[in-house]
Amino acid sequence: MSSELGKKVREIREAEEMGRQAFCDLIDVPKQTLINIEMGRSGPSGKLLAEVSKAFTKYTLWLMTDQTDEACGQISPDIERARRELKKTGTGTN
Numbered sequence: 001m002s003s004e005l006g007k008k009v010r011e012i013r014e015a016e017e018m019g020r021q022a023f024c025d026l027i028d029v030p031k032q033t034l035i036n037i038e039m040g041r042s043g044p045s046g047k048l049l050a051e052v053s054k055a056f057t058k059y060t061l062w063l064m065t066d067q068t069d070e071a072c073g074q075i076s077p078d079i080e081r082a083r084r085e086l087k088k089t090g091t092g093t094n
Contacts (some may be wrong), residue, residue, distance in 0.1 A: 004041030005063075009052060010038040012059050015077030017084075027051040 013023045019036075024031045029048055036042045044052075053060040061067050061074035068076050 003043075005044050005049070006037040006040050006042075009034070009044060009048075011077040012052060012063070013038075015059075016056065026055050036050055039067040078092050 001040065010094060013020070016023075018026075020031055020034055024034050027048065028051060033048075034043075037044045037048070053063060058073055058080070059076050061072075061076065062076040068074055068079065070079070
């Protein structure tokens with residue numbers, strides 16, 4: 001399960017188009033800790049998950065349950081990437 005959560009943390013970081021250092025600065029975690037989590041070498045702590053959820057509230061439901069609820073603003077990184085792609089191509093509604 002910890003490797004699954006590590007993959008999810010990485011998906012969030014990548015969906016937000018953030019490098020590791022910027023992400024670490026935002027959630028106040030050492031870069032090597034993030035690397036170990038993303039690579040599945042260690043699991044994320046509750047504190048780290050709380051910081052990710054606080055910084056990126058739109059992913060909290062997905063991070064914890066694999067569920068989304070767009071009506072409530074709870075999305076997945078895949079949805080965020082699709083939204084960004086639509087904006088880039090000019091076919092989005094926003």
